[in-house]
Amino acid sequence: MRTHYCGLVDETLIGRTVTLCGWADVARNLGGVCFIDLRDHEGIVQIVAEPDNPAYAVAAEVGYEDCLRVTGTVRARHSVNDRLRSGRVEVVAETIEVLNKAAPLPFHAHENPGEEIRLKYRYLDLRRPEMQRMMRTRIRLVQALRRWLDARGFQDIETPILTKATPEGARDFLVPARLHPGEFYALPQSPQLFKQILMVAGFDRYYQIARCFRDEALRADRQLEFTQLDMEFAWVSERDVQDTVETMIREVFREVIGVQLEDPFPRMTYAEAMRRFGSDKPDLRIDLELVDVAEQVKGCGFKVFADWADHVDGRVAALRAPGGASFSRKQIDECAAHVAKFGAKGLAWIRVDDLAKGREGINSPIAKFLDDATLSALLAATGARSGDLLFFGAGPYKVVCDFMGALRLKLGADLGRVEHAWRPLWVTDFPMFEWDEEQARYVALHHPFTAPAVDDIAELKANARTAVSRGYDMVLNGNEIGGGSIRIHRPDMQSAVFDLLGIGAEEAEAKFGFLLDALRYGAPPHGGIAFGIDRIAALMAGTDSIRDVIAFPKTTTAQCPMTGAPSPIPDEQLAELHIRPVPKG
Known part of the structure; x- marks a missing residue:
């Protein structure tokens, strides 16, 4: 039905007759000449229909995503399109056959509509070059x-x-x-x-x-x-x-x-991954690490820290956000809301405005519960610097790993500290x-x-x-x-x-x-x-x-919008399987 793929037509075919099949990606009628970008799974080639050829009348009526078969001669393009593999040639149409006229589409192939409509019309979604x-x-x-x-x-x-x-x-x-x-x-x-x-x-x-x-x-x-x-x-x-x-x-x-x-x-090891990153699948592109501070807060006046520091299965961990002192209170609250999804009962923090000033150079709702020695020990253990924001988590070891590990990923993204690299x-x-x-x-x-x-x-x-x-x-x-x-x-x-x-x-x-x-x-x-x-x-x-x-995934609600699965089964078929549905309720 075709001799070549659209995206593979190139300068080696100049002067030869080819037959191509594909969809009309773009159709432009400029009055004196019609251009069609014909697309198949290998790419796009430009089709030219000139007014002295019978193909011109067909080309003038071609619509978006019409299914076409084109026969014509390959020639060099006057204006090269370096974005296309076939961008140095075009095909002068001799015949254009509309194999199937496309109805108006629910979305354009170069758009990115919502997932529900993409999955309902998955066959159209999969035509998109990105897919x-x-x-x-x-x-x-x-x-x-x-x-x-x-x-x-x-x-x-x-x-x-x-x-x-x-x-x-x-x-x-x-x-x-x-x-x-x-x-x-x-x-x-x-x-x-x-x-x-x-x-x-x-x-x-x-x-x-x-x-x-x-x-x-x-x-x-x-x-x-x-x-x-x-x-x-x-x-x-x-x-x-x-x-x-x-x-x-x-x-x-x-x-x-x-x-x-x-x-x-x-x-x-798993133990090291959980200790340093709070995850058994750590993203090493992010240079932030958790620090255990149980020893520094044992016996301190902040009961949450002190209790979990002494618990056999407890953990008190800190995470330094370099430059995080610029965070607004709203951003800090967003961090607290984020870790709550992973089991955190709260998220303590210390903003380090000026390390050289000691207690006078920090801002924190928990500072009043920490004596000078404990505060100094925490700043030293975390490697705090002026302009940093310190976050703290306390609780059962695994829970603290989970929510502090999740916070590490969020801060890595928010602070732009995700390295553009592959880290196995x-x-x-x-x-x-x-x-x-x-x-x-x-x-x-x-x-x-x-x-x-x-x-x-x-x-x-x-x-x-x-x-x-x-x-x-x-x-x-x-x-x-x-x-x-x-x-x-x-x-x-x-x-x-x-x-x-x-x-x-x-x-x-x-x-x-x-x-x-x-x-x-x-x-x-x-x-x-x-x-x-x-x-x-x-x-x-x-x-x-x-x-x-x-190719054909389910939505987050475990449904297939295209086929309607899952769907009810007729009673006769259920009876064959000796199954009787239990009414909802």
Whole structure:
């Protein structure tokens, strides 16, 4: 139907006849001649329809986004357009065929309307050059990953989509089993157990571009269904996995977007990341760090500080905002409101107007509760300078990390201290467990199949609260782009971990008996990692939302405006599945 793509027409084709297909991006009737910018997925070329040619009458009636087929001769342009790959040539039309007349569009391809209308007319949204660029970045990413893995002997193996519900992590999407009334499949949150079993089965290096499903709240970096690069290795240690995939990510970034990441990536333990940055995925482009000041405020007159400084699970941390003394009271209140979203009960602050004047050179609502020695110690510990603003957080250790870490990101943006760079990082030595107050039990920080750093079961049980796992995350510019671990390969250790998580022997056998059985038959030491394709593609494309690099995403209300999903199901179909809806209310 066509001989060439619009965006690939160039000077090598001058004098030749070409047939092109595409959409009318712009149509201009100048009276004596008509110009049409014809667009396809490779780009735009200018079409010229001259009045002595039958194509002129058709061109004069062409409208925005009409679907056209044009045959004509390539010639050099009088006025070069360096913004286009085809900008040195144009096509003089001999025939123009309107393949499909476009109705008036709800928005122009060069506009950026609200997300609801973009997703309702996603097929039009995806025509926009910016969306084409971002989606093609994702396509190149996946192609590069596959090439790299295939060339190194990794085996692409598909795992089931209809599987068994799991008791940990996010909610499963359930699928009724028509042939087994009252029973359900679950859509996989990840291929975790299947890839471990593939290691037992002798497939030494596995990978899969896997679709995964989690029934959880949506946000800019999270969808109900997402895509990950899933990988697993047999006979490996942590560094074997990390060194391999670090090389892969470095080479793929260079190939896809021409970025050279650090070699090697820096490394940091979970404990250090939380202490310095209040996050297990710190954005190293921001040069602000938290400082522990519990020792400086013990026994001080400010009860909130003093109480948490003496608490075994407490933290008192400070964050210096260089030049922040220029903040208005409204800006300070906005910071307080921001940290409240992350669990803060309040946000104390000290404005340092003139460090040399001591107490007389500061302004703070808490200064009256601090004696001169405590105040001097705080200023020294934070490295305060004239013109700075100091923020303080006190409370349970994890809560303080969360809200002070969030404040660090906000201040980095507000103060213009986000470096224009790519800053990768390995975060290692994650805690094995977290204590869940509501459930009054331990929960796995990564997942229940992550190996502990100790091999001795008795030692693990005796020190569960402080146990460290063999888990690791790859972080890039404050985004966790990959997470993995060395897995438990011994059935006795797996049973012990289940027990610590409150999963008794009977429940473990019912839900994970197939895994425990597999581990009993000579399971090798193994480990792996999964990378978020959507997140990496969004970073490469320079967008804050993964919805921009997913062809047909859901809204933040978990709906698809284009198709109307989710939607009601007829009673007859529900009856076949032995399902009866419960009325709302």
